[in-house]
Amino acid sequence: MLTIGIAIFVWFILKNGNFLLGILHRQPFEWIVPLGISFYTLQILSYLIDIYKGKIKAQKNFAKYILFILFFPQIIQGPIPRYEQLAEQIYEGHLFDESKFVKGFQLIVWGFFLKFMIADKSAIVVNTVFDSPEKYAGCYVLVAGILYSIELYADFLSCVTISQGVAKLFGIDLVNNFMQPYFSTSTKEFWRRWHISFSEWLRDYVYIPLGGSRKGKISQYSNLIITFAVSGVWHGSGYKYLFWGLLHAAYQIVGNVTFGVKEKIYDFLKLSKQSGARKMLQRMGCFFWVMLAWIIFRANSLKTGFQMIKNMFMIHNPWIFFNDKLFSLGLEWKEWGVLLISIIILIYVSSRRERGLHLSEIILSRSIYVRWLIYISIILSIMVFGTYGYGFNVQDFIYGGF
Amino acid sequence: MRKHIKFMCKCMIFLIILFICVENVYRVIVPKFFFSDIWPTTLTYSKFYEEEEDTIDVIFLGSSHAASSFIPQELYNNYGITSYNLGCEQQNLVTSYFWLKEALRYQKPKAVVLDCYFLFLYSGYEPLNSAESCTRKALDYMKWSLVKREAVKTICELDQYQSLVSYYLPNIRYHARWMNLSENDFFSEIDECVEYKGYTPLSEYAGLEGYEPFEADMSASDIDMVPLMETYLNKIVELCKNEGISFILTKTPTLNVNLEKYNTIKKYAEEHNIDYFDFNEKNLYEKVDFCFATDLRDADHLNLWGAKKITNYIGRVLSEQYDFQRCESFQWEALKDDYEKMQKDCELVHIVDIDKYMAALQDMRYSIFISVNEECTQNLRDHTIQQLRKLGLQASLQQEYGCSYCAVISDGTIIEQKGYNSLNYGGAIRDNLVTYDIKSAGNQSRSLSSILIEGTEYSKNERGMNIVVYNNDTRKVIDSVCFDTHERENFASR
Numbered sequence: 015m016l017t018i019g020i021a022i023f024v025w026f027i028l029k030n031g032n033f034l035l036g037i038l039h040r041q042p043f044e045w046i047v048p049l050g051i052s053f054y055t056l057q058i059l060s061y062l063i064d065i066y067k068g069k070i071k072a073q074k075n076f077a078k079y080i081l082f083i084l085f086f087p088q089i090i091q092g093p094i095p096r097y098e099q100l101a102e103q104i105y106e107g108h109l110f111d112e113s114k115f116v117k118g119f120q121l122i123v124w125g126f127f128l129k130f131m132i133a134d135k136s137a138i139v140v141n142t143v144f145d146s147p148e149k150y151a152g153c154y155v156l157v158a159g160i161l162y163s164i165e166l167y168a169d170f171l172s173c174v175t176i177s178q179g180v181a182k183l184f185g186i187d188l189v190n191n192f193m194q195p196y197f198s199t200s201t202k203e204f205w206r207r208w209h210i211s212f213s214e215w216l217r218d219y220v221y222i223p224l225g226g227s228r229k230g231k232i233s234q235y236s237n238l239i240i241t242f243a244v245s246g247v248w249h250g251s252g253y254k255y256l257f258w259g260l261l262h263a264a265y266q267i268v269g270n271v272t273f274g275v276k277e278k279i280y281d282f283l284k285l286s287k288q289s290g291a292r293k294m295l296q297r298m299g300c301f302f303w304v305m306l307a308w309i310i311f312r313a314n315s316l317k318t319g320f321q322m323i324k325n326m327f328m329i330h331n332p333w334i335f336f337n338d339k340l341f342s343l344g345l346e347w348k349e350w351g352v353l354l355i356s357i358i359i360l361i362y363v364s365s366r367r368e369r370g371l372h373l374s375e376i377i378l379s380r381s382i383y384v385r386w387l388i389y390i391s392i393i394l395s396i397m398v399f400g401t402y403g404y405g406f407n408v409q410d411f412i413y414g415g416f
Numbered sequence: 417m418r419k420h421i422k423f424m425c426k427c428m429i430f431l432i433i434l435f436i437c438v439e440n441v442y443r444v445i446v447p448k449f450f451f452s453d454i455w456p457t458t459l460t461y462s463k464f465y466e467e468e469e470d471t472i473d474v475i476f477l478g479s480s481h482a483a484s485s486f487i488p489q490e491l492y493n494n495y496g497i498t499s500y501n502l503g504c505e506q507q508n509l510v511t512s513y514f515w516l517k518e519a520l521r522y523q524k525p526k527a528v529v530l531d532c533y534f535l536f537l538y539s540g541y542e543p544l545n546s547a548e549s550c551t552r553k554a555l556d557y558m559k560w561s562l563v564k565r566e567a568v569k570t571i572c573e574l575d576q577y578q579s580l581v582s583y584y585l586p587n588i589r590y591h592a593r594w595m596n597l598s599e600n601d602f603f604s605e606i607d608e609c610v611e612y613k614g615y616t617p618l619s620e621y622a623g624l625e626g627y628e629p630f631e632a633d634m635s636a637s638d639i640d641m642v643p644l645m646e647t648y649l650n651k652i653v654e655l656c657k658n659e660g661i662s663f664i665l666t667k668t669p670t671l672n673v674n675l676e677k678y679n680t681i682k683k684y685a686e687e688h689n690i691d692y693f694d695f696n697e698k699n700l701y702e703k704v705d706f707c708f709a710t711d712l713r714d715a716d717h718l719n720l721w722g723a724k725k726i727t728n729y730i731g732r733v734l735s736e737q738y739d740f741q742r743c744e745s746f747q748w749e750a751l752k753d754d755y756e757k758m759q760k761d762c763e764l765v766h767i768v769d770i771d772k773y774m775a776a777l778q779d780m781r782y783s784i785f786i787s788v789n790e791e792c793t794q795n796l797r798d799h800t801i802q803q804l805r806k807l808g809l810q811a812s813l814q815q816e817y818g819c820s821y822c823a824v825i826s827d828g829t830i831i832e833q834k835g836y837n838s839l840n841y842g843g844a845i846r847d848n849l850v851t852y853d854i855k856s857a858g859n860q861s862r863s864l865s866s867i868l869i870e871g872t873e874y875s876k877n878e879r880g881m882n883i884v885v886y887n888n889d890t891r892k893v894i895d896s897v898c899f900d901t902h903e904r905e906n907f908a909s910r
Binding site: 110112115346348349382386389390393394397398399400401402403 | 419420423426430433434437438441445582587588589590591592594595
């Protein structure tokens with residue numbers, strides 16, 4: 015218990031110390047926060063708790079323990095592995111596996127595509143709008159909100175995909191961290207698909223130990239609030255992260271409370287559970303609520319976030335979709351074209367995956383000429399059309415900052 | 417094991433194919449500057465490597481001041497001296513030094529002439545005293561060697577905003593270029609391009625009146641050189657000394673030097689026993705019969721006629737003081753005809769007599785666009801009609817008051833339209849690579865002239881005969897003029 019306490023304390027002080035000093039009107043310290051600390055703190059905690067509960071045995075070999083904690087591909091942005099998922103894989107020897115190597119290569123290329131063609135391109139527009147909230151309102155905020163939702167997903171997914179790819183080169187499988195989260199039909203489902211390793215961690219080490227949904231609705235809701243508050247604090251110091259977490263808890267509680275009403279509305283509209291229109295409506299609704307929360311998450315402060323959301327609803331400027339105003343946000347029309355095509359490719363790949371079809375398998379089933387043509391085309395496309403290099407401040411992986 | 421070796425071989429082949437593809441992408445995305453731009457830096461440096469080894473006796477270095485002032489072909493024609501102009505836009509002394517080192521890998525020049533404009537502050541916020549983009553222009557087409565490696569390393573150490581990796585992987589520097597690719601980027605036949613051994617011809621007159629050269633006065637104050645530039649000037653001097661090359665400093669005529677700068681360089685030259693020729697100093701200015709009003713293209717750069725004066729003076733100095741002997745070289749002989757043509761292009765933009773102009777247009781290198789606005793027939797004379805006939809135009813314009821008329825002459829093909837309504841014609845020249853749209857409306861309709869080439873409007877859109885001349889060799893519009901053949905004087909307007 016002492017070691018668990020120390021791990022939490024060190025992480026909390028490093029991540030939130032300056033925020034607390036700010037509340038107390040004291041000068042902040044300029045210290046260096048270790049890269050990926052939030053991720054391996056959770057990894058260490060799960061390891062310690064599992065030992066405490068007797069689920070696993072402590073690793074006596076210090077080198078092996080360090081290897082498990084600091085396995086390099088996942089250190090920046092996860093995924094957050096459990097000891098039983100990863101340890102054996104990295105301790106046992108791996109013979110060179112051609113198919114895993116190729117799949118790893120595919121994942122790395124796909125990761126760079128997500129980063130340079132979608133995440134960093136979107137970031138230009140997102141940063142323009144969010145850095146000048148007093149200048150942009152109405153549909154500008156809507157566009158920036160949608161693009162930030164995509165940017166965050168593409169950015170996080172790209173880093174995790176590259177991590178998975180690099181690990182696969184060594185024959186090691188890292189857990190999937192995403193399952194097409196924007197195809198979710200409710201925020202509850204969203205959290206089963208978004209940052210899965212973190213959601214499962216919260217479920218197993220916070221929500222269930224608190225009692226989960228076993229002790230009645232009131233207890234379940236308060237457990238949800240605590241769990242999402244922890245999620246918010248984990249993401250960063252500041253009220254906006256806490257509010258963002260609580261907002262997601264509120265979404266789930268309201269979703270639960272209004273479940274019956276929503277079902278009646280769908281019945282009235284004759285939209286069965288299997289209906290495509292219903293799914294589409296639910297997906298759009300879920301995306302909208304998640305996007306609102308992301309605006310709070312991305313804004314410079316909680317107050318700015320509220321103001322931006324208010325401006326989004328209160329100010330009507332739909333003409334920006336018809337004149338050239340969108341091209342004044344940092345991307346020329348050609349770059350918008352590349353971004354939209356790349357997003358369509360992401361949606362296509364995600365929808366195939368949603369139906370259990372993996373594009374990598376399809377590519378691998380083709381002849382060597384087709385495969386190489388695809389690989390080279392993608393690499394050259396990223397090289398030519400990607401957003402990076404001179405005159406552009408490379409975006410750090412967003413979740414690397416947590 | 418065999419399976420793994422086979423897989424490794426496949427990986428190697430894949431990487432080789434990928435490398436070839438990437439290399440070709442680099443060829444496209446790295447910017448190219450030909451005569452369709454003002455400063456044809458790419459041609460200057462690419463063509464340098466085509467020169468036969470040990471055939472160049474004089475190398476010119478410096479910024480655009482040098483590039484537009486020293487004409488190797490003029491020097492050869494009049495003095496039999498073989499030279500190459502390695503000057504380029506905003507060439508700082510660091511770049512000059514490394515290009516001299518590179519040149520010495522292929523040539524054994526007897527003299528190096530440096531224009532010293534960049535010894536003084538030009539761009540205070542640039543670590544190398546000139547724009548990063550211009551340094552890139554100069555280095556991108558230097559062949560990879562130890563010299564280039566040293567140049568790149570040095571430049572990136574001096575300028576923290578430059579990225580060393582981007583010299584090896586140019587996509588990092590030019591990642592956004594795909595949005596601005598043009599014909600030049602896909603044009604790989606640099607051998608076919610006309611080039612004047614590094615010289616950039618400029619044809620306009622600045623018309624800057626009231627400027628006078630300064631008188632030498634060594635008692636006046638001087639001004640500090642930029643320390644980094646001075647360091648590299650010292651290195652150039654040292655390099656020339658070690659290689660037994662005569663080194664000459666010059667300052668071509670410009671409105672942006674003064675007595676203080678002159679004194680600084682003069683002192684430096686005396687200390688190092690170097691000849692220094694500043695054409696902004698009154699004695700020399702008058703000796704070369706220079707005229708700021710007619711020999712400058714703008715405040716800084718010489719036009720063809722100014723450049724000829726400076727080049728011939730340098731030629732005289734080299735012959736008389738440095739004992740250069742007249743020699744014959746097929747490389748310079750072969751360029752004589754092109755040089756004549758270039759001079760003709762420069763002269764074209766100053767012709768104001770319509771008959772002489774039409775006579776000058778009888779050249780297969782030109783694509784000619786004619787479009788009439790309002791009225792062109794009232795004072796269109798017989799001898800002008802005869803010149804139009806020589807160009808191949810057959811339409812009868814006399815007695816057709818207020819008619820619309822347009823014509824295109826290119827590669828032996830002639831298109832003519834005449835009528836009293838608005839005329840509109842679109843097509844393409846140079847094997848359909850360059851599109852145009854031409855409109856004409858006489859005063860019988862709505863009085864208009866439009867000549868769009870690749871979407872850019874070039875017509876003067878004034879009353880009379882609007883003419884646009886496109887040079888098929890240099891791939892750019894070289895003149896746009898309107899002759900008012902409605903008025904008796906047939907005024908030319910540019």
